[in-house]
Amino acid sequence: MRARNLGLVLGEVAGGGPLTRAALAELTGLTKTTVSSLVADLLAAGLVAESPAVRAGERGRPGTEVRLSGGRVAALGLEVNVGSLTACVVDLTRVVRARRTVRADNRSREPGRVLAALDRLAGEVLAEAPSLRIAGTVLAVPGTVGDGLIHHAPHLGWRDVAVSALPSGRPVAVENEANLAALGELEFGDAPRDFLYVSGEIGIGAGIVRDGGLLRGATGLAGELGHVVVAEGGPACRCGSRGCLEVYAGQDALPSPEALAAGGPEAAAACERAGRALGLALTSAVNVLDPGTIVLGGCYVPLFPWLAPPVAAVLADRLGALRPAPPALVPAATGPDAAVLGAAARVLRRVLADPAAQW
Amino acid sequence: MRARNLGLVLGEVAGGGPLTRAALAELTGLTKTTVSSLVADLLAAGLVAESPAVRAGERGRPGTEVRLSGGRVAALGLEVNVGSLTACVVDLTRVVRARRTVRADNRSREPGRVLAALDRLAGEVLAEAPSLRIAGTVLAVPGTVGDGLIHHAPHLGWRDVAVSALPSGRPVAVENEANLAALGELEFGDAPRDFLYVSGEIGIGAGIVRDGGLLRGATGLAGELGHVVVAEGGPACRCGSRGCLEVYAGQDALPSPEALAAGGPEAAAACERAGRALGLALTSAVNVLDPGTIVLGGCYVPLFPWLAPPVAAVLADRLGALRPAPPALVPAATGPDAAVLGAAARVLRRVLADPAAQW
Known part of the structure; x- marks a missing residue:
């Protein structure tokens, strides 16, 4: 129940923030005491931050508003395409904190070598954003995907390639690039x-x-x-x-x-x-x-x-x-980065839906 | 809230009945007092009935179980096809109480005349089930449909025909026959x-x-x-x-x-x-x-x-x-009656979701 309510509060902040605790109580139907306790947890996890609320004509001492924080939690989005590799780090407020792409002829290249090169690129973007904690990693691939398996990526020449982690050991979830690009357009486009x-x-x-x-x-x-x-x-x-x-x-x-x-x-x-x-x-x-x-x-x-x-x-x-x-x-509206942004967005959606999984 | 809880209880009865009031309280998370009061309303509306629960090894006096009732509320399903008209009355327990079909060459026949013939057929099936109260009427047509309008039924030669009632005045909702046939297969097939x-x-x-x-x-x-x-x-x-x-x-x-x-x-x-x-x-x-x-x-x-x-x-x-x-x-599994059964099923689904709209 507490996990569900944390998601409820964080969802309201993400969708309509910044919001005061009083506004959050009204929107969620929870008591102010409960909201304050949930916000304290979200603050401690670095998922939200506070800022002074300045409202004209309000009585009493100025309150504070709660907004999403981009300072601690982020997502790693990765993409293997036929002609390139891309990696990006996107924080919880959907700001791209680091992004690198390299040209690479991945047609018929052995999956292990491609993933090793991608792993190096991931290391580079992560080094550019050292203060952020990566909540998850999603990899976009141009092929059919299911149960952690790249079933068939005809233009890469890959068939039944199991990918659950990068060579460095970082766990990764694979997903079809068009699905992720659609998500990227939804979250970052118009x-x-x-x-x-x-x-x-x-x-x-x-x-x-x-x-x-x-x-x-x-x-x-x-x-x-x-x-x-x-x-x-x-x-x-x-x-x-x-x-x-x-x-x-x-x-x-x-x-x-x-x-x-x-x-x-x-x-x-x-x-x-x-x-x-x-x-x-x-x-x-x-x-x-x-x-x-x-x-x-x-x-x-x-x-x-x-x-x-x-x-x-x-x-x-x-x-x-x-x-x-x-x-x-x-x-x-998103251009060539739609899929890799969508990969990061999929991680961020999961954090917003279930923040309690972060601590 | 009461309307929602009536739907909750009726949904459990429809999905897993017959059930005792105690079982309903457990399944819905409502108190036994609340469940009893809701069941009283559903009994009065004729949507459920009671039967003695005979359970081996149970202590105390034998209780009663609540099940869906086919005795009062029913749906009228109608279909205009290129070569036939069909009407059926289906009660809340999904028993077909009356059904008639007539051959008719409806290609390029004037919509008003087709609907008048359908209205007569509807009157005949309703006369066969006089004790039932019709909760709603849905009409299946072979064409594109939206906002009470048959947009285009090319094989009937109809375009932009508004249908909100039969000539006798009975309100009717039009829907595409394939959508209703799918619903018929879902509810009556396997x-x-x-x-x-x-x-x-x-x-x-x-x-x-x-x-x-x-x-x-x-x-x-x-x-x-x-x-x-x-x-x-x-x-x-x-x-x-x-x-x-x-x-x-x-x-x-x-x-x-x-x-x-x-x-x-x-x-x-x-x-x-x-x-x-x-x-x-x-x-x-x-x-x-x-x-x-x-x-x-x-x-x-x-x-x-x-x-x-x-x-x-x-x-x-x-x-x-x-x-x-x-x-x-x-x-x-449903054969040629899939769409007309689906038309009736759409009405019954609405009754089960919102029983309070029945009184």
Whole structure:
């Protein structure tokens, strides 16, 4: 019960702080005595801090307000991508305290070597934020994940790789990069609480956010948008099948933003083709899932001005008769760091939900 | 608070009854006095009944147990389909007390005339169960629905038809038939609590059940499986687009079970084609949604022995590399009455959740 009430108070502070103890008592329905005792625990754990409350027209001595503290507890977010490794430390107030990324060709590189390099990078960002205590570590990977296992990351060439800790011994939870990028967009971007986040990388994944939470599917494998069928007998996909969205609209099939800005007709045609394929796959996704908004992220962000028109045209053309309007189509606000920020956000969400697990 | 506690007690009785008042107090955390007072209200409203509890080895006088009562409150479920009208009365214990169906060619028939015929049918089933009080009426329609409006039912030829009452004045809530069929399968069939229900009719819809509840999408239009893209430039669909699943695997594209049982090679080939198209669309749906089980319902139930092998083959072929196993594929247990039973079930769920609204 006390653990639950600690989460209740910390949740109110995180959602609507700074707040006085009196306001917290009113919001939670707990007595002021109980709130004071809970706040004392949260202060001792370094999860909240106090600041003087200055309110015009209030009687009596000035009180103090309680706010989240970024001074002690933080999360380590990690990402293995096909072409890079990234690590960041984010404190409880969602301020990025350290962040490093290195280019690395991880295609078909042995998992142990990749994780050793990631471990070194993690050590570097942790050294930049020595005063913070890391409450947990989450690793974003471009593949299907379940029960501490990277089941299949086709673009890394990994299959059934168990990852429960880094070589240095630091425990780590693995999660699909598109799910984490969706969480990153939710926590660090300006997306609504219901959206389909499309992560355009070498592979294409999606994260489904419904009412502020991730919809993960029966076995945690929801959102594999890259393998939605665009053309039954189409070109071979790295997953072993044919005609998946990924072969038409993955990063390898797309021109660079520079080539597009230079006005080359081939680059524009390639973007148009990819956009139409993405529109077809999203038509199927919208028919199944009915998201209110579609957020295009990852490599689709700089390409958005060229990609959005063909995507929107296919959606309007194919969905128009059955629904009042197709979903809104917007670029992600978080850019390439969405997944690694989401990895850190997943840790911070857990701290806020169960602060008692911190001491 | 009292309304909430009435729902709590009735929910326990519905889920695990018959139960003594002492057991109800233990399960709900309420005092025995409070439980007795709540049970008195539920008895007076005819929602529960008492029966003697006979338990071997118990001391003291024999107590009584409380169980759901089918004697007073019931739901009216209605369905407009392309070729039929159906009405049923289902009591609170989920016993079907009356049910009638009439063949009717509702394609392009004026909505007012269809609803008048449905109203007459409703009157007939209500006359068969005169002692029951109807707590609510839900109407299943094969189309997209929102805010009391049938937005588009392409196979009926209806668009933007407002339905809030039958011609006789009885208030009615409209809902998509596939969503209700999924609910019917959940409440009257033997499906697990997480599944994708595929309703094979002239059109094809789907209902998504997650953790025992319907996943309806941001605008209530989730599950439009019939318009998932099978082939971009395929044959024209009645929705105005091309190559939707419906043109390959809707009832009009399928042979009769009799032709299949007779062993005709053309019938078998048609079923194989439809099954492969259904497998492609379900591949996309599984990639997006990751349902644990796929339930094939409606006209797919009698065709299941012929349809399931090509569907399963496509799913295994296209999903095999990315996930440990494709979802289980099973026929629906409820048959053609799934949607009309689900319509009644939606009313009964509301009564169980908020019994105080009944008096």
